[in-house]
Amino acid sequence: MTIFETPRFSLPLLAAGQAHKELFHNDALLLLDFLIHPVVQAVADDPQDLSPAAGQCWLIGPAAVAEWSGKDNQIAGWSDGGWHFIKPQETMKIMVIESKQSALYHDGNWRLIPAIDVPAGGAIVDIEARSTIDSILNALRITAILPQIP
Template sequence: MTIFETARFSLPLLAAGQAHKELFHNDALILLDFLVHPVVEAIANDPQSLSPVAGQCWLVGLAAIGEWSGRENQIAGWSAGGWHFIKPQKSMKITVRETNQLALYREDGWWFNADITTPTGGNNIDSEARSAIDSILAALKVTGILPEIGQNDSGLS
């Protein structure tokens, strides 16, 4: 039996002689729109509490209810046709707009940036070294590359 979806993100594929190909094609484009540089508004459990606008996405929390039940850790994107769900893949990265955090999906769930503090205190203070460390940390934060990633206390795993 032929599978008519992509292996990684289950995007719908077209088949020879398929009726209403434009529906499948448009559905694939909507999912790709959510996947290219993915940004979620926040982490949520109840879609009824939201007033989504087409193109907005949320990260489904661990206590999902209603239409989102059974979709924990997935990305829920809203379009004129309703909710679309994307199963995250290992090493997938998203931005959470509400907290301005980057998140990375690992086999055991979503992991979020940990705050890295600049050095303080000490008996022998090297101001040049501290300045260099501050510059490195600033560059890592701007690019989204951090040496330490910690799990968020949001309950997602």
């Protein structure tokens, strides 16, 4: 980190007497746009296989190539100016659209949070308990603690 970056996400800071401040300011806003509600399309290794639209992001996989080479586990966001990269922070959470799952960054790796199935079957069925469990799971999905299952 240099003196002109934020400590966590390396967002560019302005300096006194700095030329072209609007470029640094706009770059910081663009990165914040990707970070405020982090959603990625999917996990990918090769940006050449994609047709990104401005504002879309991907989670860079472990075998990254081309301009993503060396950026494994980072979030790549596309803008009209090209790719922007975000280094994840411990306990950072994102939504992965393709798999309809959340992912959590922990100990240097992204981990997909598995879906929890509603209770079904069994020799003895307790309707009230199942109704309560369903309500709890629904509340966790609404707050995006658990992924929404279609």
